Amino acid sequence: MDEINSDTAKTTEPSDEELYNFYSPAEDDASWVESLLMQIEEERIAEELSKMESTLEDYQVEDNQSGSEAAVSDNTEPQEELNPVEKFFEEAKEGKVITGKNNELRFYEFDKEILAPQFTADGLVVVHSNDSSVTRNFYDLKYQLVKKEEWTIKSASDAKKLKSEEFEYSEENGKVIKKDIVTEKTRESVLYNAEGLPSASKKYAVADDKNYILMERVWTYNEQNKVIKDVQNEYLYKTNDYSDKPELFSRRYEYTFNDTVNQNEEGETEENEIPPDSKYYENNVLKMKKIYTAQKGAYYTWVYFDENLAVKTYYEDDIRVRDEFYNNGKLFRIKTYEKLQTQEEQTDGQTVVQGEQR
Numbered sequence: 001m002d003e004i005n006s007d008t009a010k011t012t013e014p015s016d017e018e019l020y021n022f023y024s025p026a027e028d029d030a031s032w033v034e035s036l037l038m039q040i041e042e043e044r045i046a047e048e049l050s051k052m053e054s055t056l057e058d059y060q061v062e063d064n065q066s067g068s069e070a071a072v073s074d075n076t077e078p079q080e081e082l083n084p085v086e087k088f089f090e091e092a093k094e095g096k097v098i099t100g101k102n103n104e105l106r107f108y109e110f111d112k113e114i115l116a117p118q119f120t121a122d123g124l125v126v127v128h129s130n131d132s133s134v135t136r137n138f139y140d141l142k143y144q145l146v147k148k149e150e151w152t153i154k155s156a157s158d159a160k161k162l163k164s165e166e167f168e169y170s171e172e173n174g175k176v177i178k179k180d181i182v183t184e185k186t187r188e189s190v191l192y193n194a195e196g197l198p199s200a201s202k203k204y205a206v207a208d209d210k211n212y213i214l215m216e217r218v219w220t221y222n223e224q225n226k227v228i229k230d231v232q233n234e235y236l237y238k239t240n241d242y243s244d245k246p247e248l249f250s251r252r253y254e255y256t257f258n259d260t261v262n263q264n265e266e267g268e269t270e271e272n273e274i275p276p277d278s279k280y281y282e283n284n285v286l287k288m289k290k291i292y293t294a295q296k297g298a299y300y301t302w303v304y305f306d307e308n309l310a311v312k313t314y315y316e317d318d319i320r321v322r323d324e325f326y327n328n329g330k331l332f333r334i335k336t337y338e339k340l341q342t343q344e345e346q347t348d349g350q351t352v353v354q355g356e357q358r
Contacts (some may be wrong), residue, residue, distance in 0.1 A: 045280050045288040045303070052230055052253055056219075059190055059198035061167070061176045129153075144169055170194075187211060195225055205242060212242040226276075228255050252281040258292065 114129040123146075124139040132154050138147040147166050153159040168178040175196040181188040188203040200218050204211035213235050220229035230253040235246035255276040273296055279289040285304075292299040297317040304310045312324040325333040 048251065049253065049278065049280065052232075052251075056198070056227065056230070059179075059201065061179065061192065061196060142174070144174065186214070193221070195221075197221060197225060207240075207242055210242075212237070213246070222257065224257075226255070226257060227253075228257070229253065248283075250281075250283050252279075252284070254279040254281075258294075 116127045118125040123141050126137045128135045132152050134151040134153050136149040137145055140146050145167055149161060150163045151161050163183045166180045167176050170177045176192050179190045185206055186203060187206055190201040191199050193199045198219055203215040205214050216233040218231045219227055222228045232251045234249045236249055237246050238244045255278050257276040258274050274292050277291050280287050288303050290299060290301045300312060300314045302310060302312050308328050310326045313320055314322040321337050323335040324331055
Protein backbone atom coordinates (compact mmCIF):
# COMPACT_ATOMS: atom_id res chain seq x y z
CA MET A 1 0.00 0.00 0.00
CA ASP A 2 2.83 2.41 0.82
CA GLU A 3 4.38 1.74 -2.56
CA ILE A 4 1.07 2.46 -4.29
CA ASN A 5 0.65 5.71 -2.37
CA SER A 6 4.22 6.66 -3.19
CA ASP A 7 3.70 6.05 -6.90
CA THR A 8 0.46 8.00 -6.85
CA ALA A 9 2.17 10.95 -5.18
CA LYS A 10 4.89 10.92 -7.79
CA THR A 11 2.40 11.02 -10.65
CA THR A 12 0.12 13.72 -9.20
CA GLU A 13 2.73 16.13 -7.84
CA PRO A 14 3.95 18.48 -10.62
CA SER A 15 7.64 18.78 -11.19
CA ASP A 16 9.60 22.04 -11.04
CA GLU A 17 9.80 22.04 -14.82
CA GLU A 18 6.03 21.73 -15.12
CA LEU A 19 5.50 24.49 -12.57
CA TYR A 20 7.67 27.01 -14.37
CA ASN A 21 7.48 26.01 -18.02
CA PHE A 22 5.03 28.86 -18.76
CA TYR A 23 7.94 31.32 -18.67
CA SER A 24 11.56 30.86 -19.62
CA PRO A 25 13.86 33.78 -18.76
CA ALA A 26 16.48 32.46 -21.13
CA GLU A 27 14.09 32.72 -24.08
CA ASP A 28 12.75 36.15 -23.18
CA ASP A 29 14.41 38.63 -25.58
CA ALA A 30 12.11 41.52 -24.52
CA SER A 31 10.54 41.65 -27.98
CA TRP A 32 7.12 42.02 -26.31
CA VAL A 33 8.20 45.44 -25.03
CA GLU A 34 8.44 46.87 -28.54
CA SER A 35 5.05 45.46 -29.48
CA LEU A 36 3.51 46.91 -26.33
CA LEU A 37 5.08 50.32 -26.94
CA MET A 38 3.83 50.27 -30.50
CA GLN A 39 0.28 49.54 -29.36
CA ILE A 40 0.37 52.27 -26.71
CA GLU A 41 1.81 54.82 -29.15
CA GLU A 42 -0.65 53.91 -31.87
CA GLU A 43 -3.62 54.18 -29.51
CA ARG A 44 -2.38 57.52 -28.19
CA ILE A 45 -1.98 58.99 -31.67
CA ALA A 46 -5.35 57.60 -32.74
CA GLU A 47 -6.84 59.36 -29.73
CA GLU A 48 -5.14 62.59 -30.82
CA LEU A 49 -6.67 62.24 -34.29
CA SER A 50 -10.11 61.65 -32.80
CA LYS A 51 -9.68 64.61 -30.47
CA MET A 52 -8.66 66.84 -33.37
CA GLU A 53 -11.76 65.90 -35.37
CA SER A 54 -14.07 66.48 -32.40
CA THR A 55 -12.55 69.89 -31.57
CA LEU A 56 -12.95 70.94 -35.19
CA GLU A 57 -16.71 70.52 -34.75
CA ASP A 58 -16.58 73.01 -31.87
CA TYR A 59 -15.51 75.72 -34.32
CA GLN A 60 -18.18 74.96 -36.91
CA VAL A 61 -20.95 77.53 -37.14
CA GLU A 62 -24.45 76.22 -37.74
CA ASP A 63 -26.81 77.99 -40.07
CA ASN A 64 -29.03 79.59 -37.44
CA GLN A 65 -30.95 81.74 -39.88
CA SER A 66 -33.37 79.08 -41.08
CA GLY A 67 -33.73 77.62 -37.59
CA SER A 68 -34.57 80.92 -36.01
CA GLU A 69 -37.11 81.82 -38.69
CA ALA A 70 -38.84 78.48 -38.20
CA ALA A 71 -38.85 78.85 -34.43
CA VAL A 72 -40.93 82.03 -34.42
CA SER A 73 -43.80 83.36 -36.46
CA ASP A 74 -43.67 86.29 -38.81
CA ASN A 75 -45.33 89.05 -36.81
CA THR A 76 -46.53 90.82 -39.95
CA GLU A 77 -48.82 88.02 -41.16
CA PRO A 78 -51.15 86.07 -38.86
CA GLN A 79 -51.06 82.28 -39.07
CA GLU A 80 -54.21 80.22 -39.14
CA GLU A 81 -52.68 77.12 -37.58
CA LEU A 82 -49.81 76.13 -35.30
CA ASN A 83 -46.37 75.47 -36.70
CA PRO A 84 -45.29 71.78 -36.89
CA VAL A 85 -43.43 71.87 -33.57
CA GLU A 86 -46.33 73.38 -31.66
CA LYS A 87 -48.82 71.14 -33.43
CA PHE A 88 -46.88 68.00 -32.52
CA PHE A 89 -46.85 68.74 -28.79
CA GLU A 90 -50.41 70.02 -28.91
CA GLU A 91 -51.60 66.69 -30.31
CA ALA A 92 -49.37 64.74 -27.97
CA LYS A 93 -50.88 66.61 -25.02
CA GLU A 94 -47.37 67.13 -23.66
CA GLY A 95 -45.77 70.35 -22.65
CA LYS A 96 -47.31 73.80 -22.40
CA VAL A 97 -47.47 76.26 -25.29
CA ILE A 98 -48.41 79.90 -24.80
CA THR A 99 -48.88 82.05 -27.89
CA GLY A 100 -49.45 85.75 -28.20
CA LYS A 101 -50.87 88.09 -30.80
CA ASN A 102 -50.94 86.67 -34.35
CA ASN A 103 -50.30 83.23 -32.86
CA GLU A 104 -46.64 84.03 -32.15
CA LEU A 105 -44.85 81.59 -29.88
CA ARG A 106 -44.24 83.34 -26.57
CA PHE A 107 -43.50 80.54 -24.16
CA TYR A 108 -43.04 76.80 -24.35
CA GLU A 109 -42.50 74.45 -21.42
CA PHE A 110 -41.84 70.72 -21.59
CA ASP A 111 -40.77 68.69 -18.56
CA LYS A 112 -37.86 70.73 -17.15
CA GLU A 113 -37.11 72.60 -20.38
CA ILE A 114 -38.32 76.10 -21.14
CA LEU A 115 -38.14 77.97 -24.45
CA ALA A 116 -39.03 81.67 -24.49
CA PRO A 117 -38.50 84.00 -27.49
CA GLN A 118 -38.36 87.72 -26.78
CA PHE A 119 -38.83 90.32 -29.53
CA THR A 120 -36.71 93.47 -29.19
CA ALA A 121 -35.97 96.52 -31.30
CA ASP A 122 -32.67 94.95 -32.35
CA GLY A 123 -34.11 91.57 -33.27
CA LEU A 124 -34.89 88.46 -31.31
CA VAL A 125 -33.61 86.86 -28.10
CA VAL A 126 -34.32 83.15 -27.57
CA VAL A 127 -33.89 81.83 -24.03
CA HIS A 128 -33.58 78.09 -23.49
CA SER A 129 -33.49 76.73 -19.94
CA ASN A 130 -32.84 73.19 -18.74
CA ASP A 131 -32.60 72.89 -14.94
CA SER A 132 -29.90 75.38 -13.92
CA SER A 133 -28.38 75.62 -17.41
CA VAL A 134 -29.54 78.61 -19.45
CA THR A 135 -28.62 79.61 -23.00
CA ARG A 136 -29.48 82.95 -24.59
CA ASN A 137 -29.22 83.40 -28.36
CA PHE A 138 -29.32 86.96 -29.71
CA TYR A 139 -30.43 87.44 -33.34
CA ASP A 140 -30.43 90.60 -35.42
CA LEU A 141 -33.26 91.70 -37.69
CA LYS A 142 -31.94 89.36 -40.41
CA TYR A 143 -32.21 86.45 -37.97
CA GLN A 144 -28.43 86.10 -37.88
CA LEU A 145 -26.98 84.85 -34.60
CA VAL A 146 -24.86 87.72 -33.27
CA LYS A 147 -24.29 86.58 -29.69
CA LYS A 148 -24.69 83.46 -27.60
CA GLU A 149 -24.44 83.25 -23.81
CA GLU A 150 -24.26 80.23 -21.53
CA TRP A 151 -25.29 80.69 -17.89
CA THR A 152 -25.65 78.59 -14.80
CA ILE A 153 -28.43 79.88 -12.54
CA LYS A 154 -28.87 78.05 -9.25
CA SER A 155 -31.02 80.79 -7.72
CA ALA A 156 -31.93 84.42 -8.24
CA SER A 157 -28.88 85.46 -6.25
CA ASP A 158 -26.54 82.78 -7.59
CA ALA A 159 -26.14 83.30 -11.34
CA LYS A 160 -22.92 83.08 -13.33
CA LYS A 161 -22.14 83.54 -17.00
CA LEU A 162 -19.89 80.71 -18.12
CA LYS A 163 -19.19 81.65 -21.72
CA SER A 164 -20.21 84.14 -24.37
CA GLU A 165 -19.71 84.03 -28.14
CA GLU A 166 -20.03 87.00 -30.46
CA PHE A 167 -20.27 86.69 -34.25
CA GLU A 168 -19.37 88.99 -37.13
CA TYR A 169 -20.80 88.48 -40.62
CA SER A 170 -19.67 89.31 -44.13
CA GLU A 171 -21.77 91.97 -45.83
CA GLU A 172 -21.19 90.23 -49.18
CA ASN A 173 -22.42 86.69 -48.54
CA GLY A 174 -23.84 86.86 -45.00
CA LYS A 175 -21.50 84.16 -43.67
CA VAL A 176 -19.63 84.33 -40.37
CA ILE A 177 -16.15 85.82 -40.70
CA LYS A 178 -15.18 86.04 -37.02
CA LYS A 179 -16.20 84.63 -33.65
CA ASP A 180 -14.94 85.82 -30.25
CA ILE A 181 -15.25 83.40 -27.34
CA VAL A 182 -14.94 84.75 -23.80
CA THR A 183 -14.87 82.86 -20.51
CA GLU A 184 -13.82 83.92 -17.05
CA LYS A 185 -10.18 82.97 -17.64
CA THR A 186 -9.74 82.77 -21.42
CA ARG A 187 -10.25 84.74 -24.61
CA GLU A 188 -10.34 83.19 -28.08
CA SER A 189 -10.76 84.67 -31.53
CA VAL A 190 -11.66 82.49 -34.54
CA LEU A 191 -11.49 83.62 -38.17
CA TYR A 192 -13.57 82.01 -40.94
CA ASN A 193 -12.99 81.79 -44.68
CA ALA A 194 -15.42 82.74 -47.45
CA GLU A 195 -17.17 79.37 -47.11
CA GLY A 196 -17.85 79.89 -43.39
CA LEU A 197 -15.23 77.36 -42.29
CA PRO A 198 -12.70 78.06 -39.49
CA SER A 199 -9.36 79.15 -40.93
CA ALA A 200 -7.37 80.37 -37.91
CA SER A 201 -7.74 80.86 -34.17
CA LYS A 202 -5.82 82.24 -31.22
CA LYS A 203 -6.58 81.49 -27.59
CA TYR A 204 -5.27 83.48 -24.61
CA ALA A 205 -5.26 83.12 -20.86
CA VAL A 206 -6.37 86.25 -19.00
CA ALA A 207 -4.48 87.17 -15.84
CA ASP A 208 -3.93 90.59 -14.26
CA ASP A 209 -5.69 92.25 -17.21
CA LYS A 210 -3.12 90.77 -19.61
CA ASN A 211 -3.46 88.19 -22.37
CA TYR A 212 -1.04 85.25 -22.53
CA ILE A 213 -1.02 83.12 -25.63
CA LEU A 214 -2.13 79.52 -25.07
CA MET A 215 -2.93 78.12 -28.49
CA GLU A 216 -2.63 79.00 -32.17
CA ARG A 217 -4.38 76.95 -34.83
CA VAL A 218 -4.54 77.12 -38.64
CA TRP A 219 -6.73 75.03 -40.97
CA THR A 220 -6.18 74.44 -44.69
CA TYR A 221 -8.88 73.05 -47.02
CA ASN A 222 -9.02 71.54 -50.49
CA GLU A 223 -11.45 72.51 -53.27
CA GLN A 224 -14.13 70.28 -51.71
CA ASN A 225 -13.82 72.19 -48.40
CA LYS A 226 -12.28 69.21 -46.62
CA VAL A 227 -9.47 69.68 -44.12
CA ILE A 228 -6.10 68.75 -45.59
CA LYS A 229 -3.92 70.34 -42.90
CA ASP A 230 -4.47 71.27 -39.26
CA VAL A 231 -1.58 72.95 -37.43
CA GLN A 232 -1.78 73.47 -33.67
CA ASN A 233 0.80 75.33 -31.60
CA GLU A 234 0.34 74.94 -27.86
CA TYR A 235 2.21 77.15 -25.38
CA LEU A 236 2.96 75.52 -22.03
CA TYR A 237 3.72 77.59 -18.94
CA LYS A 238 5.54 76.21 -15.91
CA THR A 239 3.78 78.49 -13.47
CA ASN A 240 0.22 79.75 -13.24
CA ASP A 241 1.32 83.37 -13.13
CA TYR A 242 2.66 83.12 -16.70
CA SER A 243 5.88 84.85 -15.69
CA ASP A 244 8.14 82.32 -17.43
CA LYS A 245 8.59 82.05 -21.16
CA PRO A 246 6.28 79.32 -22.46
CA GLU A 247 7.47 76.12 -24.08
CA LEU A 248 6.15 75.49 -27.57
CA PHE A 249 4.60 72.11 -28.42
CA SER A 250 3.23 71.70 -31.95
CA ARG A 251 0.96 69.17 -33.60
CA ARG A 252 0.31 68.87 -37.30
CA TYR A 253 -2.26 66.72 -39.07
CA GLU A 254 -2.12 66.26 -42.84
CA TYR A 255 -4.69 64.49 -45.01
CA THR A 256 -4.58 63.29 -48.60
CA PHE A 257 -7.98 62.42 -50.02
CA ASN A 258 -8.55 59.72 -52.59
CA ASP A 259 -11.10 60.04 -55.39
CA THR A 260 -14.26 61.43 -53.85
CA VAL A 261 -16.68 59.52 -56.07
CA ASN A 262 -16.87 56.09 -57.63
CA GLN A 263 -19.19 54.46 -60.12
CA ASN A 264 -21.21 51.43 -59.09
CA GLU A 265 -22.33 48.57 -61.32
CA GLU A 266 -25.34 50.57 -62.51
CA GLY A 267 -23.05 53.40 -63.62
CA GLU A 268 -24.25 55.71 -60.85
CA THR A 269 -21.78 57.86 -58.94
CA GLU A 270 -21.44 57.32 -55.21
CA GLU A 271 -19.23 58.63 -52.46
CA ASN A 272 -15.92 56.89 -51.92
CA GLU A 273 -15.90 55.03 -48.61
CA ILE A 274 -12.10 54.95 -48.46
CA PRO A 275 -10.88 57.39 -45.75
CA PRO A 276 -8.10 59.86 -46.54
CA ASP A 277 -4.45 59.02 -45.95
CA SER A 278 -3.10 60.84 -42.92
CA LYS A 279 0.14 61.95 -41.30
CA TYR A 280 0.65 63.10 -37.72
CA TYR A 281 3.61 65.23 -36.56
CA GLU A 282 4.80 66.38 -33.15
CA ASN A 283 7.23 69.29 -33.10
CA ASN A 284 7.72 68.77 -36.87
CA VAL A 285 8.73 65.13 -36.33
CA LEU A 286 6.65 62.50 -38.13
CA LYS A 287 5.10 60.19 -35.52
CA MET A 288 2.51 58.22 -37.48
CA LYS A 289 1.07 57.85 -40.95
CA LYS A 290 -1.83 55.78 -42.28
CA ILE A 291 -2.09 54.76 -45.93
CA TYR A 292 -5.25 53.23 -47.39
CA THR A 293 -5.60 50.95 -50.39
CA ALA A 294 -8.44 50.84 -52.92
CA GLN A 295 -9.98 47.97 -50.95
CA LYS A 296 -12.20 48.98 -48.04
CA GLY A 297 -10.71 48.05 -44.65
CA ALA A 298 -7.24 47.37 -46.10
CA TYR A 299 -4.50 49.78 -45.07
CA TYR A 300 -1.18 50.00 -43.27
CA THR A 301 0.26 52.30 -40.64
CA TRP A 302 3.71 53.48 -39.70
CA VAL A 303 4.48 54.34 -36.07
CA TYR A 304 7.83 56.04 -35.38
CA PHE A 305 9.21 55.88 -31.85
CA ASP A 306 12.52 57.66 -32.42
CA GLU A 307 15.14 58.08 -35.13
CA ASN A 308 15.84 54.34 -35.11
CA LEU A 309 12.80 52.22 -34.25
CA ALA A 310 9.69 52.11 -36.45
CA VAL A 311 6.82 49.64 -36.83
CA LYS A 312 4.76 49.03 -39.94
CA THR A 313 1.40 47.32 -39.41
CA TYR A 314 -0.87 45.86 -42.09
CA TYR A 315 -4.66 45.58 -41.75
CA GLU A 316 -7.23 43.58 -43.69
CA ASP A 317 -10.94 44.08 -43.01
CA ASP A 318 -9.79 46.52 -40.28
CA ILE A 319 -8.01 43.63 -38.49
CA ARG A 320 -4.27 43.60 -37.83
CA VAL A 321 -2.58 40.83 -39.82
CA ARG A 322 1.15 41.63 -39.71
CA ASP A 323 3.73 43.75 -37.90
CA GLU A 324 7.11 44.63 -39.36
CA PHE A 325 9.81 46.02 -37.05
CA TYR A 326 12.52 48.26 -38.48
CA ASN A 327 15.74 49.59 -36.97
CA ASN A 328 17.56 52.32 -38.91
CA GLY A 329 15.40 51.47 -41.90
CA LYS A 330 16.30 47.77 -41.87
CA LEU A 331 13.71 45.06 -41.27
CA PHE A 332 14.70 42.85 -38.34
CA ARG A 333 11.47 41.14 -37.30
CA ILE A 334 8.08 40.13 -38.75
CA LYS A 335 5.11 39.10 -36.65
CA THR A 336 1.98 37.71 -38.29
CA TYR A 337 -1.47 37.34 -36.76
CA GLU A 338 -4.27 34.92 -37.38
CA LYS A 339 -7.01 36.64 -39.33
CA LEU A 340 -10.25 35.90 -37.52
CA GLN A 341 -13.32 35.50 -39.68
CA THR A 342 -15.86 37.08 -37.35
CA GLN A 343 -15.81 39.36 -34.38
CA GLU A 344 -17.42 36.66 -32.20
CA GLU A 345 -14.46 34.36 -32.82
CA GLN A 346 -12.09 36.78 -31.14
CA THR A 347 -11.18 36.06 -27.53
CA ASP A 348 -11.54 39.11 -25.29
CA GLY A 349 -10.88 41.30 -28.33
CA GLN A 350 -7.27 40.11 -28.59
CA THR A 351 -5.53 38.93 -31.73
CA VAL A 352 -3.98 35.48 -31.69
CA VAL A 353 -0.33 35.35 -32.70
CA GLN A 354 0.21 32.86 -35.49
CA GLY A 355 3.91 33.09 -36.05
CA GLU A 356 6.99 35.25 -35.81
CA GLN A 357 9.99 35.55 -38.07
CA ARG A 358 13.34 37.09 -37.36
